[in-house]
Amino acid sequence: MSFAKLDDHCRALGALEHALSILGTDEAVNMAPGGGEARAEAMAGLSGMYHRQATDPHVPDWIAAARAEELTQEQRVAVDELERSYVNLTCLPPEFVERKMRTGMRSEQLWRTARPKGDWEAFRPALEGVVALMREEAAMRAEVLGLAPYDALMEQFDPGNRSADITPVFAELKAFLVDFLPRALAVQEQRRARHPLKPLSGDYPVERQKSLGLAMMQAVGFDMNHGSLSVSDHPFCGGVPTDVRMTTRYRTDEFLSALMGILHETGHGLYEQNLPKAWAHWPSGKARGMALHESQSLFVEKQIGRNPAFWHFALPLVDAHLKESWTIEDLLPHVHQVTRGKIRVDADEVTYPLHVILRYELEQELLSGRLEVRDLPEAWDAKMQASLGISTLDDPKNGPMQDVHWPSGAFGYFPSYTLGALMAAQQWAAIARLNPDVDAEISKGDFTMVNAWRRDNIWLKASTGSTPEILEQATGEALNPAHFIAHLEARYGG
Amino acid sequence: MSFAKLDDHCRALGALEHALSILGTDEAVNMAPGGGEARAEAMAGLSGMYHRQATDPHVPDWIAAARAEELTQEQRVAVDELERSYVNLTCLPPEFVERKMRTGMRSEQLWRTARPKGDWEAFRPALEGVVALMREEAAMRAEVLGLAPYDALMEQFDPGNRSADITPVFAELKAFLVDFLPRALAVQEQRRARHPLKPLSGDYPVERQKSLGLAMMQAVGFDMNHGSLSVSDHPFCGGVPTDVRMTTRYRTDEFLSALMGILHETGHGLYEQNLPKAWAHWPSGKARGMALHESQSLFVEKQIGRNPAFWHFALPLVDAHLKESWTIEDLLPHVHQVTRGKIRVDADEVTYPLHVILRYELEQELLSGRLEVRDLPEAWDAKMQASLGISTLDDPKNGPMQDVHWPSGAFGYFPSYTLGALMAAQQWAAIARLNPDVDAEISKGDFTMVNAWRRDNIWLKASTGSTPEILEQATGEALNPAHFIAHLEARYGG
Ligand SMILES: [Zn+2]
Ligand SMILES: [Zn+2]
Numbered sequence: 001m002s003f004a005k006l007d008d009h010c011r012a013l014g015a016l017e018h019a020l021s022i023l024g025t026d027e028a029v030n031m032a033p034g035g036g037e038a039r040a041e042a043m044a045g046l047s048g049m050y051h052r053q054a055t056d057p058h059v060p061d062w063i064a065a066a067r068a069e070e071l072t073q074e075q076r077v078a079v080d081e082l083e084r085s086y087v088n089l090t091c092l093p094p095e096f097v098e099r100k101m102r103t104g105m106r107s108e109q110l111w112r113t114a115r116p117k118g119d120w121e122a123f124r125p126a127l128e129g130v131v132a133l134m135r136e137e138a139a140m141r142a143e144v145l146g147l148a149p150y151d152a153l154m155e156q157f158d159p160g161n162r163s164a165d166i167t168p169v170f171a172e173l174k175a176f177l178v179d180f181l182p183r184a185l186a187v188q189e190q191r192r193a194r195h196p197l198k199p200l201s202g203d204y205p206v207e208r209q210k211s212l213g214l215a216m217m218q219a220v221g222f223d224m225n226h227g228s229l230s231v232s233d234h235p236f237c238g239g240v241p242t243d244v245r246m247t248t249r250y251r252t253d254e255f256l257s258a259l260m261g262i263l264h265e266t267g268h269g270l271y272e273q274n275l276p277k278a279w280a281h282w283p284s285g286k287a288r289g290m291a292l293h294e295s296q297s298l299f300v301e302k303q304i305g306r307n308p309a310f311w312h313f314a315l316p317l318v319d320a321h322l323k324e325s326w327t328i329e330d331l332l333p334h335v336h337q338v339t340r341g342k343i344r345v346d347a348d349e350v351t352y353p354l355h356v357i358l359r360y361e362l363e364q365e366l367l368s369g370r371l372e373v374r375d376l377p378e379a380w381d382a383k384m385q386a387s388l389g390i391s392t393l394d395d396p397k398n399g400p401m402q403d404v405h406w407p408s409g410a411f412g413y414f415p416s417y418t419l420g421a422l423m424a425a426q427q428w429a430a431i432a433r434l435n436p437d438v439d440a441e442i443s444k445g446d447f448t449m450v451n452a453w454r455r456d457n458i459w460l461k462a463s464t465g466s467t468p469e470i471l472e473q474a475t476g477e478a479l480n481p482a483h484f485i486a487h488l489e490a491r492y493g494g
Numbered sequence: 495m496s497f498a499k500l501d502d503h504c505r506a507l508g509a510l511e512h513a514l515s516i517l518g519t520d521e522a523v524n525m526a527p528g529g530g531e532a533r534a535e536a537m538a539g540l541s542g543m544y545h546r547q548a549t550d551p552h553v554p555d556w557i558a559a560a561r562a563e564e565l566t567q568e569q570r571v572a573v574d575e576l577e578r579s580y581v582n583l584t585c586l587p588p589e590f591v592e593r594k595m596r597t598g599m600r601s602e603q604l605w606r607t608a609r610p611k612g613d614w615e616a617f618r619p620a621l622e623g624v625v626a627l628m629r630e631e632a633a634m635r636a637e638v639l640g641l642a643p644y645d646a647l648m649e650q651f652d653p654g655n656r657s658a659d660i661t662p663v664f665a666e667l668k669a670f671l672v673d674f675l676p677r678a679l680a681v682q683e684q685r686r687a688r689h690p691l692k693p694l695s696g697d698y699p700v701e702r703q704k705s706l707g708l709a710m711m712q713a714v715g716f717d718m719n720h721g722s723l724s725v726s727d728h729p730f731c732g733g734v735p736t737d738v739r740m741t742t743r744y745r746t747d748e749f750l751s752a753l754m755g756i757l758h759e760t761g762h763g764l765y766e767q768n769l770p771k772a773w774a775h776w777p778s779g780k781a782r783g784m785a786l787h788e789s790q791s792l793f794v795e796k797q798i799g800r801n802p803a804f805w806h807f808a809l810p811l812v813d814a815h816l817k818e819s820w821t822i823e824d825l826l827p828h829v830h831q832v833t834r835g836k837i838r839v840d841a842d843e844v845t846y847p848l849h850v851i852l853r854y855e856l857e858q859e860l861l862s863g864r865l866e867v868r869d870l871p872e873a874w875d876a877k878m879q880a881s882l883g884i885s886t887l888d889d890p891k892n893g894p895m896q897d898v899h900w901p902s903g904a905f906g907y908f909p910s911y912t913l914g915a916l917m918a919a920q921q922w923a924a925i926a927r928l929n930p931d932v933d934a935e936i937s938k939g940d941f942t943m944v945n946a947w948r949r950d951n952i953w954l955k956a957s958t959g960s961t962p963e964i965l966e967q968a969t970g971e972a973l974n975p976a977h978f979i980a981h982l983e984a985r986y987g988g
Contacts, residue, residue, distance in 0.1 A: 015539025018532065019513040022520055030524070034719040038512065038774075042734075045509025049543070225528040240536075243529030280532075357934030 002065035003075060006082060007281075009059065014281035016050040018240050020381050025238035025245040029230045030207035040105035048098040052091045074279070077464050082285035088156060091141040100133050104409035112233070114355070118397030120377060127406060128373045131366050136410045138367050150364050155413030158289040158419065159323055160466030163364070169481050170357050173418070176485055177354055178387060180493070184338050184350050187494035191333065198330040200254040204322060206231075209250050211279040213262040216314065217246070220300055221451050222266050234404050235261045235345075237268035237297075241280060244269040255322060256334055257346065260301055267300030268293055270451070274459035288463045288470055290413055294420025295427060295456065301350055302421065304450070306335050306441060306491070313445035321459055338492060340388045342398040350492055353421065354387040359403075359414040367411060377402050393395035425484035430475040496559035497569060500576060503553065505925060508775035512734050519732035519739040519874075523724045534599035542592040549581045551710070568773070571958050582650060583634040594627050596783075597838035605901035606727070612891030614871060622867045625860050628905045632861050633851030644858050645988040647906030651784040654914065654960030654970060657858070662910055663975050664851050667912070670979055671848055672881060674987070678832050678844050681988035685827065690822040694955035698816060700725075702740040703744050706815035707756040710808065711740070714794060715945050716760050717767050723767040728898050729755045729839075731762035731791075735774060738763040750828055751817060751840065754795055760786055764945070782957045782964055784907055788914025789921060790952065796843055796915065798830050798936060798944070807939035832986060834882045836892040844986055847915065848881040853908040870894050894920035917965055919978035921952070924969040 001058065021041060027039055063086070066079050092100075107126035114123040134153070141152035151162050196263060213229060227244035239245030246265040250258045279285025282350055287293050303312050311328050319325050338348050344355040365371035371379055380400045381393040391398030400406075405413055432438050433452050441449060455475035472478050505828050514537060521533055521913035557580070560573050586594075601620035608617040628647070635646035707723060721738035733739030742760040744752045765781055773779025781787050798804050805822050813819050832842050838849040856873060865873055874894045875887040886893030894900075899907055925947050926932055935943060951968035959967065966972050 012539055013536075015536045015543070019517060019540055020534035022517055023513060025523075026516055026520060030722065030739075031519075032718070032720050032722050032723075032737040034717070036735070038734055038736040041505075042512035043511045045506055046513055051505070137631070139876055223528070224526070226526050228524065228526050230524075240529070242532040243526040244523075394792070 001069075002062050003028040003069055003071060003079070005062050006059075006066055006079065009056070009062070009256070010082070010281040010283075011052075013050060013054055016046055016053070018049065020046055021238055021240055022243075022245075022388055025236075025247075027097055028232040028234070028236070028238075029245070029247060032393040035406060036109045040102060040109070043105060044098050044101040045100040047095050051089065051092070051097040052135045054086070055094070059086050074284075076283040078279065078282045081440075081463050082282065084159065085283040087144065088141075091144045091152075093136065094139075094344065096136070097412070100137065100409055103129050103133055104407075108404060108408040111401070111404065115397055115401050117402065118395065120396035121400060122378070123401060123407070128378075130407065130409050131373055134409060135367055135369065137410075138139055150367060150412060153367075154415065155328060157301050157413050157416055158291045158466045158467045159463075161289075161291060161415075161419065164359075165479075166419070169422070170353075170360060170415070170418070171355055172487070173422075174357050174387065177350065180488065181338070181340070181350060181354075183494075184488075184492040185340075188329070188333075188336075188338055189494065195329060195333070197333055200256055200334050201440075204250075204252050204255045206250045206252065208322055209255050209258050212318060213248065213253070213259060215317055215321060216259065216262060217269075219268045219313075219317070219445055220263070220266055220270070220304065220447055222246075224272055227269055235451065237265040237272070239272075240270045241275050241277075241480050244272050255318075259318075260305060260335075261345075263305040264297045264301035267297030270300070270454075271459055274455055275462050277459070279462060284463045286463050288461070289420035289467050290416035291423060291467055292458065292470060294416050296420075296422035296454070298417075298420050298424040298476065299427060303424050303487075306349065307439065307442060308332055308441040312443040330437065336491065340390055342390055342392050345401055345402075349421070351388060353418040356414050356418040357407075359419075360382045363406070363411050363414065377419075419479070422479060422481050422484045423488045426471065426475050426477070427454070428482055428487070429483045457459075495563070496556050497563055499555075500557050500560055500573065503547070503550070503556070504775040504777075507544060507548055510540055510677060511737070514540055514544065515732055515734055516737075516739075518743075519730075522726040522728070522732075523739070523741060524729070530599075530603045534603070537599060537685045537914075538595040541595040545583065545586070545588045545591040546925040549588070553580050568778075572773065572778040575957050576776065578653065578731070579773055579777040582635075582639070585638045585646075586631065590630070590634075594642065594903055597623050597627055600902075602898060602902040605895070605898065609891055609895050612889065612895065614890035614895060616883070617901070618867055621870075624901065624903050625867055628903060629643070629861055629863065632905075641730060643852055644861060644906060647861075648909065650729075651910055652786075652961045653783060653957075654962045655783075655785060655909075655913065656808070659973075660854075660913070663916070663973070664854060664909070664912070667847055667916075667924050667975055667979070668851050668881065671844065674848070674982065675832070675834070675844060675848075675882075677988070678986040679760060679834075681986065682827075682830075682832055684988070689827070691827055694750055694782070694828050696748065698744075698746050698749045700744045700746065702816055703749050703752050704915075705751070706812060707742065707753060709811055709815060710753065710756060711760045711763075713807075713811070713939055714757070714760055714764070714798065714941055716828075717765050718815060720767055721754065721763055729759055731759040735766045735769050735771075738766050749812075753812075754799060754829075755839075756790045757799040758795035761791030764794070765790040765946075766951055769956050770954050773956060778957045780957050782955070782959075783961050784910035785913035785917060785961055786952065786964060787926050788910050789917035790914075790948070792911075792914050792918040793921060793948070797918050797981075800843065800942075801933065801936060801939040802826055803933040805829065806937040830985065834879070834884055834885055836886050836889065837896055839877050839896075843915070844982060845882060847912040851907050852877045852881060853899075854912075857905050857908065913973070916975050917977045918971060919967065919981045920969050920971070921948070922981070923977045 023039065023043055031039060034403060060168050065077055065081050071079065107130050110126045111123055138149035138153050142149040142254065145152050147155060148163065154161055210229065217229065218224060226242050227246060229246045229248065232247035232248060237244060237246050246269050248258050248261045248265065264406060273292055275287060276285050308328065311331060315326055338350045340351065341347055344352065349412060356476045361383065362371065377393060377396055377400055381391055384390050384392050431450060435449055438450060458470065461470050468478060517533065517537055518602065525533060557577050565573065567852065578629060601624050605617055605622045608898060632643035632647050636643040639649060642651060642657065647898060648655055704723065711723065720736050721740060724739065724741045725743060725871055726741035727743060729742045730975060731740050736786065738761050740754050742755045765787055769781060770779050778938050802822065805825060809820055809825065832844045835841055838846065841849050856865065871887060871890055871894055875885055878884050878886050929943055932944060950963065955964050962972060
């Protein structure tokens with residue numbers, strides 16, 4: 001009876017999550033420009049309701065009573081994960097949650113206006129408001145969880161991950177990359193000297209790119225009966241597992257960035273679509289966290305989508321939809337292009353972690369108070385110069401204003417991108433050990449075995465363990481950056 | 495303090511209404527085919543939450559306490575309307591509301607599948623389930639409100655309207671129309687003999703029709719900063735006042751049906767966009783009801799949009815967007831076309847009320863149990879033959895399966911369409927009395943005075959009185975079908 005009570009509890013929360021998720025997608029894709037204020041109020045109200053219901057003081061009693069009942073193994077795991085989630089949620093009073101939601105939404109709306117103009121001064125007060133709130137939040141979470149403030153924030157996104165483990169891994173990776181990047185660029189230059197780069201530029205109507213994207217999504221396993229592809233300013237994968245809302249943005253002067261973006265979001269979408277249906281409304285049935293989620297998107301984008309074997313299958317599709325003819329020799333240099341650039345979402349496999357580590361370092365400084373928002377453009381610039389040799393001081397739009405994360409209040413989220421890249425490489429290595437023919441299968445467009453492994457080892461596991469536990473169960477070892485480093489050496493090291 | 499408590503109460507309900515409204519629009523416009531079941535569960539859950547909060551047993555105490563405070567006139571009206579709304583909502587237990595929501599959504603989804611195939615037998619059990627629920631609901635409402643069962647259903651849509659008043663008006667109108675229709679058709683035939691009909695058929699790309707529709711929406715006053723136009727199977731006007739979601743459907747072989755549909759939904763949209771902002775979350779600040787709402791859409795579609803004066807202004811816009819050249823003499827016969835047809839939404843001003851009165855009569859019989867769903871196709875056919883001389887017996891898709899209302903559980907709603915037509919004609923007559931130059935203004939595309947009158951007399955009144963009260967305050971008289979009958983005589987009587 002108490003387990004049934006918890007089941008109803010999760011179902012009610014599921015209805016509010018569904019609403020918040022679809023409203024969030026709708027805001028980015030369909031909302032009228034003047035609808036923002038009322039939408040912010042509505043989402044703040046629903047978020048407050050969610051928080052009040054999720055933190056219902058009866059939940060601990062129901063959990064205790066359920067544990068006294070005869071439960072299956074799955075039910076026990078579900079109750080444990082619900083308790084973990086409850087403890088994380090009760091860190092914050094509902095008043096704070098509403099305030100954060102409202103501040104975050106307004107600041108995000110301001111960001112959408114100020115960013116195209118690169119108007120840092122117009123945006124700065126909003127970000128200051130968010131940072132002040134995040135300091136409060138980190139302190140409250142840290143106290144309850146007995147974790148360091150930054151770890152307490154990360155715990156929401158990746159249960160079990162700790163900065164004490166991540167910082168040395170990132171330091172090692174950064175040291176490797178700062179050394180490796182000039183080497184990779186030199187290799188690229190030599191290759192281009194032998195085989196000149198055929199420009200990607202051309203005229204690619206959005207409709208053709210969209211039909212190519214849809215074909216590619218379906219080829220790698222996306223179920224169009226339970227999802228769709230739209231356009232938004234910042235690509236994302238939202239919606240609900242039964243109706244995954246992927247978005248992308250198109251340029252009409254080249255097709256590769258939208259296509260790789262679609263492959264990336266498809267990786268997120270596959271994870272959501274293949275979570276265990278029976279537990280969809282329980283915390284244990286949801287995707288584990290952002291790092292594992294990102295490992296799924298990067299698996300499709302990088303391990304599959306930038307694998308030369310994949311292009312033997314993909315190139316005819318590209319040609320058919322875009323009505324062009326590309327050779328692998330002409331396309332791969334674009335797929336494997338390495339560039340020192342300002343923009344994280346446009347970055348390549350080699351430089352991307354440098355963008356992330358920069359944010360990981362800066363957001364810890366912002367939270368601790370060692371850095372203030374007014375000094376952010378200079379701090380950002382200094383790190384960009386040190387790791388990528390680029391200045392963004394005169395270009396805040398493509399400096400600290402480029403991402404939606406901070407304006408919307410998502411601190412502790414950025415490391416997940418690079419943790420995801422490390423985990424994706426580790427998962428690929430595990431698959432390749434089991435199945436040495438994986439490249440041959442992929443070159444035929446056969447993703448059966450790859451998807452079956454991921455379904456059994458990642459997707460169906462949902463949140464039945466912590467992030468490090470699921471990774472270790474799946475791959476037989478703890479997080480090991482050697483796989484990612486070896487992957488970069490093999491693909492870019494010459 | 496108690497008024498402030500009620501204000502918070504309305505604000506929380508507003509958040510749930512916002513979610514339900516956007517989710518409803520999203521379902522029709524953007525949802526993936528396989529997303530229906532989870533969406534139905536989520537909306538049932540939110541609807542149950544809404545009902546539980548709206549029927550909070552503390553509300554009567556808060557209302558009593560608020561009335562003991564010093565209130566403005568606006569606040570007193572707001573409290574009165576909240577109480578009316580509370581009484582209507584407490585007719586039904588939350589368990590019933592959730593069951594109705596779930597049954598209605600599933601039956602609507604089944605309707606969406608069965609209707610294109612005209613599969614009456616597949617659809618029938620779903621409709622039977624809905625009718626059984628509606629009988630329960632009408633009985634529960636009738637008991638609490640002290641009204642007849644059918645009146646108790648109508649009370650949700652049009653407070654103050656009673657079948658005892660409507661039935662004789664509809665009987666008179668039906669008698670007039672059954673006599674008038676052959677006369678109007680004969681007049682039409684004579685006109686066509688003098689001036690042969692130029693076919694509407696052609697090739698009209700959706701994009702051009704959409705740009706024409708958007709131009710027309712803006713011309714008559716729709717604010718694109720607070721709304722948008724999409725495509726759905728069944729045109730509607732949804733969303734929220736700050737973000738009105740209009741939809742239409744396009745045929746590419748003619749442009750008039752989509753255009754007139756857009757004008758119709760624009761009328762709904764103008765009402766929503768111009769409701770009083772300060773009271774948006776209170777029942778008194780919402781649109782009064784379906785009949786008045788329909789009077790606003792029919793005002794734009796029929797009183798403005800089929801007025802010959804309007805086409806002096808509109809035709810150049812049509813020509814510019816569709817890249818064609820029409821004369822008024824060639825287009826008006828289409829705008830004023832009268833046809834005996836099967837489909838309500840395609841019907842003209844003259845025949846439309848006959849479609850509505852048929853449904854008004856049948857739904858009363860279904861609710862009272864004098865008619866069962868299995869006998870509906872025959873009953874429908876008999877009435878179609880008697881009033882329009884058409885049989886639908888072999889074509890259930892265009893007979894009793896054509897509308898979304900019954901499958902989604904909206905009984906007592908249909909009369910609003912024709913009440914709206916009567917009220918629109920009465921409002922137009924009131925405006926023409928005040929401003930004899932109204933036709934000249936409209937022929938110049940100047941809707942200033944017409945919209946100012948409607949803003950002051952209808953839109954800003956919101957729900958500060960019952961439907962008959964608002965109509966009488968606006969036009970100086972009670973509902974008077976003579977205006978509509980005179981309007982039809984003048985436009986179609988030769
Ligand atoms: Zn991602
Ligand atoms: Zn309407």
